Amino acid sequence: MSVAGIVGIAVPASGGGDEFVAPGPGNFDLPAVFSIGSIDVTKPMLQLVLAAGLVFAFLFFAARKRAMVPGRLQFAGEEAYSAVRNGMGRDIIGSHDFKPYIPYLITIFFFVLTNNLFSSIPFIQFPTFSRASMAYALAGISWLVYNSIGVRKHGLIGYLKLQCVPAGITGPMLLLLVPLEFLSNLLIRPVTLALRLFCNMFAGHLLLILFSTGGLYMLQNGTPFVQGAGIVAWILAIAISFLELLVQFLQAYVFTLLNAMYIQGALADEH
């Protein structure tokens, strides 16, 4: 059993002394699984749907029983739900007005987490958000959500003032700070949200491909010394897999946390 098999990607170098082909962005352009009309349905698209189904099934069945003394499933669901609800919703947005945003934060966290974890689940082994467009979509939603919350609460002018004019600053400093604040609070945020998620997933997966295919190539084509290095590469690939698990969770956490903070910022009365 090869690590490449475990990591689950096609090995570009088919052994036998060929030139080693380093993995690249091309590894993320998966072929269509099937096509509907002119739309090619690819694996990450199916993963999105699968993740949504899994998340909903888990939460729905955990929430449905509504027992006062919860069983195992309900307990697990309540713990996970409460962690997001209290840890990110209540503690950041504030206990006064976090309630309407619970469904949004819950959806974001579990959806991103599940899609990230797909990267480490056997036979799936592909991070959905290594497709940048999907990360763009979520970041776009986040941008719309926090800005519309702010505009609805403060009005367009009030909201722009809230986001762009730092409190306690007067005079010519405003000329410098207002454009900067505008840029960072209203334009850069969605970009960083999307890129942070995408880059972490992309890079982690690339690293795993590199270590596993490189290790295989060294084992097949190297001198005994190089073969030893190949084994080390595989051991590292396993270690990196565990590191990736942490990154996958962290990225889901950070994405949700930032959403909560942006919402809090849009609701705030002052900076």
Place this chain on the structure above:
Amino acid sequence: MLSYLISLSETATEAATGAVVETEEHSPLMVEWVEVAIALIVFGILFFAIKKFVVPNFEKTFEERTTAIEGGLQAAESKQAEADAKLAELEGQLADARHEAARIREEAREQGAQIISELREQAQTEAARIVEHGKAQIEAERQQAVTSLRAEVGTLATTLAGRIVGESLDDDDRSSRVVDRFLAELEGAN
């Protein structure tokens, strides 16, 4: 902004593509509108499903649990108060019962004393009656003895006197008159 970033990275990857074989490569940052659309749709559906079917259930469960715990505490408090009242009532009843018992005991003792004194009185009367009766009987017997003695003593005395005098004093009438006279004198001397 985004498109600027994308075009930037495209030029960067184009420069690097030389090493990355002949498969046609897009920048990984390029926007694939189909993927954006699918992500939006799936996320939207998941969001509304969670909002409608998951969050209300969890929130209701939490609320119910809170009220259940609070209600439980309240119920326990009222139960406690009830138990306290019951205890006080029972203690009152116990005190009453003790009082009652003491009263009954006191009464019984009085009654006992009364009964004893009555019995004693009765016994004394009875004793007195028996003594009286005995005295009367003795008196009667004495009387009888006196009567019979009188007769017998007369007879004996006349017989004795006759023997001493030597004459018959068989004349009953006379002798009995003498005896009677003698006895009357004796009684008179008494």
